[in-house]
Amino acid sequence: xxxxxxxxxxxxxxxxxxxxxxxxxxxxxxxxxxxxxxxxxxxxxxxxxxxxxxxxxxxxxxxxxxxxxxxxxxxxxxxxxxxxxxxxxxxxxxxxxxxxxxxxxxxxxxxxxxxxxxxxxxxxxxxxxxxxxxxxxxxxxxxxxxxxxxxxxxxxxxxxxxxxxxxxxxxxxxxxxxxxxxxxxxxxxxxxxxxxxxxxxxxxxxxxxxxxxxxxxxxxxxxxxxxxxxxxxxxxxxxxxxxxxxxxxxxxxxxxxxxxxxxxxxxxxxxxxxxxxxxxxxxxxxxxxxxxxxxxxxxxxxxxxxxxxxxxxxxxxxxxxxxxxxxxxxxxxxxxxxxxxxxxxxxxxxxxxxxxxxxxxxxxxxxxxxxxxxxxxxxxxxxxxxxxxxxxxxxxxxxxxxxxxxxxxxxxxxxx
Amino acid sequence: xxxxxxxxxxxxxxxxxxxxxxxxxxxxxxxxxxxxxxxxxxxxxxxxxxxxxxxxxxxxxxxxxxxxxxxxxxxxxxxxxxxxxxxxxxxxxxxxxxxxxxxxxxxxxxxxxxxxxxxxxxxxxxx
Numbered sequence: 001x002x003x004x005x006x007x008x009x010x011x012x013x014x015x016x017x018x019x020x021x022x023x024x025x026x027x028x029x030x031x032x033x034x035x036x037x038x039x040x041x042x043x044x045x046x047x048x049x050x051x052x053x054x055x056x057x058x059x060x061x062x063x064x065x066x067x068x069x070x071x072x073x074x075x076x077x078x079x080x081x082x083x084x085x086x087x088x089x090x091x092x093x094x095x096x097x098x099x100x101x102x103x104x105x106x107x108x109x110x111x112x113x114x115x116x117x118x119x120x121x122x123x124x125x126x127x128x129x130x131x132x133x134x135x136x137x138x139x140x141x142x143x144x145x146x147x148x149x150x151x152x153x154x155x156x157x158x159x160x161x162x163x164x165x166x167x168x169x170x171x172x173x174x175x176x177x178x179x180x181x182x183x184x185x186x187x188x189x190x191x192x193x194x195x196x197x198x199x200x201x202x203x204x205x206x207x208x209x210x211x212x213x214x215x216x217x218x219x220x221x222x223x224x225x226x227x228x229x230x231x232x233x234x235x236x237x238x239x240x241x242x243x244x245x246x247x248x249x250x251x252x253x254x255x256x257x258x259x260x261x262x263x264x265x266x267x268x269x270x271x272x273x274x275x276x277x278x279x280x281x282x283x284x285x286x287x288x289x290x291x292x293x294x295x296x297x298x299x300x301x302x303x304x305x306x307x308x309x310x311x312x313x314x315x316x317x318x319x320x321x322x323x324x325x326x327x328x329x330x331x332x333x334x335x336x337x338x339x340x341x342x343x344x345x346x347x348x349x350x351x352x353x354x355x356x357x358x359x360x361x362x363x364x365x366x367x368x369x370x371x372x373x374x375x376x377x378x379x380x381x382x383x384x385x386x387x388x389x390x391x392x393x394x395x396x397x398x399x400x401x402x403x404x405x406x407x408x409x410x411x412x413x414x415x416x
Numbered sequence: 417x418x419x420x421x422x423x424x425x426x427x428x429x430x431x432x433x434x435x436x437x438x439x440x441x442x443x444x445x446x447x448x449x450x451x452x453x454x455x456x457x458x459x460x461x462x463x464x465x466x467x468x469x470x471x472x473x474x475x476x477x478x479x480x481x482x483x484x485x486x487x488x489x490x491x492x493x494x495x496x497x498x499x500x501x502x503x504x505x506x507x508x509x510x511x512x513x514x515x516x517x518x519x520x521x522x523x524x525x526x527x528x529x530x531x532x533x534x535x536x537x538x539x540x541x542x543x
Contacts, residue, residue: 252534257536
């Protein structure tokens with residue numbers, strides 16, 4: 001058969017990030033991925049892929065996939081599974097007659113006694129495997145995954161957190177797992193140039209460098225980059241992970257007066273690169289709560305808009321982000337429906353993925369956009385966007401705090 | 417800060433952006449450091465189209481590196497030109513500006529570089 005189905009075993013955490021991550025990896029690896037079935041409630045996802053090697057490549061740098069398996073059959077009862085295995089794979093059995101093998105049962109949200117496991121395993125005897133059973137390093141492993149309805153024994157997966165191992169972090173450093181997922185979704189890879197305008201102690205550049213990208217960053221507060229000017233510095237973090245080759249340049253700058261040069265766009269070569277500097281912009285801008293608002297040198301609040309919209313306007317500048325290249329950033333929102341902050345929209349930006357990390361009364365979203373090429377943007381859409389923007393400025397006030405609904409809700413305890 | 421970064425940075429003063437003199441910034445009293453990095457031709461070929469070649473020539477000369485060819489190489493030429501690959505690798509990837517100043521050729525403002533980190537924050541009269 002040309003295409004085979006595979007079962008992806010996800011970690012049951014950061015559920016909304018899982019599919020965007022795997023879809024981004026398919027883009028990076030140039031793999032034709034079709035999702036056959038997926039649910040946020042289940043760690044199991046069925047996909048169709050062109051080859052076993054594609055399956056291996058797909059998950060090789062994934063953070064949220066635990067494993068991937070050739071799918072022999074599935075069903076809601078054991079007899080259904082047997083029927084499915086017989087109809088799908090009977091022509092494959094002969095390949096496995098002599099090799100050593102073992103059977104394993106992986107029960108999600110459930111458990112079984114050893115006797116019950118054994119009897120299930122023995123029910124597969126019709127496969128006719130005659131090779132030796134080896135519990136250690138068998139040639140082939142067959143796993144029966146069970147997806148139980150949530151009841152009493154939720155299985156906890158240890159979430160690795162290498163942020164805490166990092167020598168130098170600050171109050172708002174992104175946890176390592178999510179920084180790596182963000183890097184994946186932003187299509188970080190060797191030879192790519194990635195910029196973080198809110199770099200802090202470098203969580204995102206380090207994650208992107210881990211995948212081989214050359215990284216650049218800036219922060220309005222140069223102290224976070226310089227650290228103690230000895231070991232605990234942003235560069236020190238790159239040294240700790242052996243990634244200094246991928247440290248392009250860090251500088252202190254205010255995004256509202258950015259020193260990044262505007263590049264002249266040339267479409268003649270149409271290679272998506274000429275005239276563009278960065279392949280992706282990845283950042284976690286300040287939410288206006290712990291870090292406060294910082295725009296330097298402007299005393300008049302009317303001239304001093306909320307830092308996040310201001311920053312985003314620059315990215316949305318028609319010549320800032322290369323067409324079809326990603327912009328990923330984090331943005332907080334209240335969880336209460338009435339206070340939820342909508343995902344920012346712009347005619348030049350197409351939303352690729354919105355992933356959510358929940359913190360009780362508030363949550364933050366990783367929002368990823370793709371720059372729409374100029375020629376594909378409707379002039380009418382730009383006009384209506386400009387109009388809405390002007391109306392909003394009248395309705396919602398002008399000071400930085402007025403314009404930060406998240407900050408307002410946060411300090412009212414998310415009560416109406 | 418790798419020398420490559422200098423090719424992406426201009427004066428932060430808004431009025432300078434339209435002037436050709438504000439880019440590239442001119443290194444002054446620059447102290448350089450060199451990292452030992454394995455050469456990665458694919459990376460250089462990827463980076464080439466994003467480089468403003470004329471500006472890179474200026475920077476290269478000002479930092480005391482050999483003069484680069486007048487025209488940028490095509491990706492194919494660069495692939496086959498080992499000497500140029502090595503030269504660009506050394507300049508863009510291995511050389512770091514650690515201390516000194518970056519000066520705007522239009523307004524004359526000097527941006528300090530300390531510990532490899534340039535500071536582009538503007539004094540209030542320039543914002």
